[in-house]
Amino acid sequence: MGLLVEGQWQDKWYDTEKSGGAFEREDARLRNWLTADGSAGPTGSGGFKAESGRYHLYVSYACPWAHRTLIFRQLKNLQDHISVSVVATDMLENGWTFDTENGSSGDDLFHSEFMYQIYTRNQSDYSGRVTVPVLWDKQQNCIVSNESSEIIRMFNTAFNELTGNALDFYPQTLRSDIDAVNERVYNTVNNGVYKAGFATSFDKYQEAFEQLFESLDWLEERLTRQRWLVADEHGVSHLTEADWRLFTTLIRFDAVYVGHFKCNQKRIADYPALSGYLRDLYQYPGVAGTVHIDHIKRHYYASHKTINPTGIVPIGPELDFSGSHKRQTLV
Numbered sequence: 001m002g003l004l005v006e007g008q009w010q011d012k013w014y015d016t017e018k019s020g021g022a023f024e025r026e027d028a029r030l031r032n033w034l035t036a037d038g039s040a041g042p043t044g045s046g047g048f049k050a051e052s053g054r055y056h057l058y059v060s061y062a063c064p065w066a067h068r069t070l071i072f073r074q075l076k077n078l079q080d081h082i083s084v085s086v087v088a089t090d091m092l093e094n095g096w097t098f099d100t101e102n103g104s105s106g107d108d109l110f111h112s113e114f115m116y117q118i119y120t121r122n123q124s125d126y127s128g129r130v131t132v133p134v135l136w137d138k139q140q141n142c143i144v145s146n147e148s149s150e151i152i153r154m155f156n157t158a159f160n161e162l163t164g165n166a167l168d169f170y171p172q173t174l175r176s177d178i179d180a181v182n183e184r185v186y187n188t189v190n191n192g193v194y195k196a197g198f199a200t201s202f203d204k205y206q207e208a209f210e211q212l213f214e215s216l217d218w219l220e221e222r223l224t225r226q227r228w229l230v231a232d233e234h235g236v237s238h239l240t241e242a243d244w245r246l247f248t249t250l251i252r253f254d255a256v257y258v259g260h261f262k263c264n265q266k267r268i269a270d271y272p273a274l275s276g277y278l279r280d281l282y283q284y285p286g287v288a289g290t291v292h293i294d295h296i297k298r299h300y301y302a303s304h305k306t307i308n309p310t311g312i313v314p315i316g317p318e319l320d321f322s323g324s325h326k327r328q329t330l331v
Contacts, residue, residue, distance in 0.1 A: 001013050001014075001091060001092075001095065001303070001304075002093070002094070002095045002116075002130070003127075003128060003129045003130060004116055004119060004120065004126050004127055004128060004130060005127050006125045006126075006127055007120050007123075007124050007125040007126055007127075009094070009095070009114075009116050011093045011094070011095075013306055014198060016198070016199070016200040016201075016204075017200075019204075020201060020204065021199055021200040021201025021202075021203070021204040021205075022195065022199060022201075022204040023194055023195050023197075023198035023199055023204075023208075025191055025194065026128060026129050028131070028145070028146045028147035028148075028150075029128050029146070030044075030122070030134075030143045030144075030145055030146045030147070031043040031044050031145055031146075031147050031150060032044030032045050032046075032048055032143075032144045032145055033046075033048065033144075033145070033150065033154060034048040034049075034050055034055065034135065034144055034145075034154040034158050035048065035049065035050065035154070035158050036049070036050050036157070036158050036159075036160070036161060037049060038050075041150075041154075043150075044145075047140065048137055048140075048144050050158040050159045050161075050162060051139075051162075052080070052081040052162060053081065053083075053138075054137060054138055054139050055081075055082050055083075055135055055136065055137060055138065055144065056082070056083045056084070056085065056108070056109055056135075056136040056138055057069060057070075057073065057082055057083070057084045057085075057133060057134070057135055057136070057151075058084075058085050058087065058107075058115065058118060058132055058133060058134040058135075058136065059084060059085070059086055059087070059132050059133050060086065060087045060089075060091075060096065060132045060295070060299065061086055061089075061103070061292035061295035061296070062089060062292070062295045062296045062298070062299030062300065063132055063133075063299075064190065064248035064249055064252060065131070065132070065133065065148040065248075066132040066133040066148065067248040067251075067290060067291075068133075068148050068149075068151075068152050068244060068245060068248055069133045069135075069148055069151045069152055069155065070084070070290045071152075071244050071247070071248070071287060071290050072151075072152040072155040072156060072169075072244070073155060074286040074287065074289070074290055075167060075169070075244075075284075075286065075287075076155050076156065076159060076160075076163065076165050076167065077163045077165045078155060078159055078163065081159060081162065081163070082155075083108060084105070085098070085104075085105050085106065085107050085108045085109070086103070086104055086105040087104050087115055087132060088100075088102035088103050088104040089102055089103040089294075089295050089298040089299045089302065089303075090102055090298070090299065090302050090303050091299065091303040092303060092305075094113075094114050094116075095114060095115055095116055095130050096114070096115035096116075096130065096132060097113065097114050097115065098111075098112055098113060098114070098115070103295055103298070109136065109138065115130050115132065115134075116130040118134060118136070118143070119134075119143070121141075122142050122143040131146055132146075133146065133148050133151060134146045135151050135154075149182075149245070152169075152241060152244070152245075153170055153241070156168065156169050156170055156241070157170075169239065169240050169241040169244065170240060170241050171238070171240070173232065174230050174232065174238060174240060177230045177231075178230050178240050178241060178242045181229050181230060181242045182241075182242055182245060184215060184218075185215065185219075185242065185245060185246050185249075186245070187211075188208075188211040188212055188214070188215040189212060189215050189216065189219075189246065189249055190245065190246070190248075190249050192208055192211055192212040192215065193212060193249060193253070193257045193261050193263055194261070195207075195208035195212075196208040196209050196212060196257075196261050196262060196263050197257065197260065197261025197262065197263070197304075197307065198261075198307075205262065209262070209263065209265070212263060213263075213265045213266065216266070216271065216274065219246070219273075219274060220271045220272075220273050220274050221273075223273040223274060223276075223277045224272075224273040225330075226330055226331060227277075227280070227327050227328075227330035227331065228240065228242075228243050229242045229243050229246065230242055231331075235331060236331055237330070237331060239284075243281060244281070247278070247281045247282075247287075250268050250274065250277075250278045250281075251278065251282065251291055251296075251321070252296055252300075253267070253268045254267045254268050254269055254317055254319060255293055255296055255297055255317065255319060256296060256297060256300045256301070259314065260300050260301055260304070260307060260308065261307075276325040276326065276327050277325070277327060278321065279321050279322070279323060279324075279325040280325040280327045282321040282322075283321070283322070283325070288321070291321075293319065297313050297314070298313055301313040301314065
């Protein structure tokens with residue numbers, strides 16, 4: 001774990017002393033938008049037109065934020081249009097690496113050794129955390145974005161004319177409701193598990209823990225009544241980006257967050273609606289192939305030495321997402 005300071009790599013864990021023991025995530029800093037015609041998006045510069053073969057995605061199979069982008073690449077049939085490099089499982093003194101003996105595909109573009117070299121290739125004096133996913137423009141030789149929530153929205157619409165895939169996971173009529181669900185889920189669940197796991201004071205851990213399970217109870221109740229998280233004015237629920245953003249946390253929960261991050265009040269397996277919903281999403285065409293539990297467990301338990309100094313990866317739990325979910329009957 002580390003960061004760049006004016007282009008120089010520094011091996012530094014998160015500084016929780018100045019926040020009273022709370023984990024505070026740094027906002028993504030590189031936020032241009034890839035669009036159908038190359039026009040500028042809500043942030044950053046224009047000039048990033050959707051073109052086949054032009055863009056490259058750097059991901060970790062372990063990272064829930066990167067996982068979102070792999071899912072949308074699959075859902076929107078972008079496999080032949082956007083290439084991918086996968087980093088290694090372990091993230092230690094040099095951060096994310098391209099160690100091919102430790103689960104990485106290697107850096108297909110530049111044959112880099114470390115992920116931070118992609119950031120300094122984009123900006124030689126870059127300062128900030130070195131995170132995945134990263135969407136790279138091969139034509140302009142620069143980073144388009146390192147914000148996962150925005151990359152999935154780019155993938156959702158920018159390539160529609162090229163692929164003919166009109167599936168819309170962020171429809172205009174449901175956006176306010178999707179945004180409201182996303183806000184709570186991000187703060188208390190997606191990032192909430194990290195707030196609990198990386199807290200260095202009991203009160204900050206307890207606060208994150210309680211908010212996490214309040215939200216899981218809220219989600220359980222909501223998903224007992226409807227198949228997906230967001231419903232229209234007629235009460236019919238629709239599969240949206242809100243579901244996929246939650247999925248990448250739920251799929252890691254029982255394998256990692258229960259034990260490693262001390263989020264152990266309940267497992268997802270103990271929630272009937274949430275566990276069925278998780279299987280429902282996992283079984284959506286193409287999604288299972290984006291899930292790599294071996295990478296997930298190895299990364300968390302081996303990389304976070306402040307939490308698990310021995311680096312021992314647990315053998316269990318046994319997980320099976322292929323069973324019946326019986327959620328088709330829900331509206």
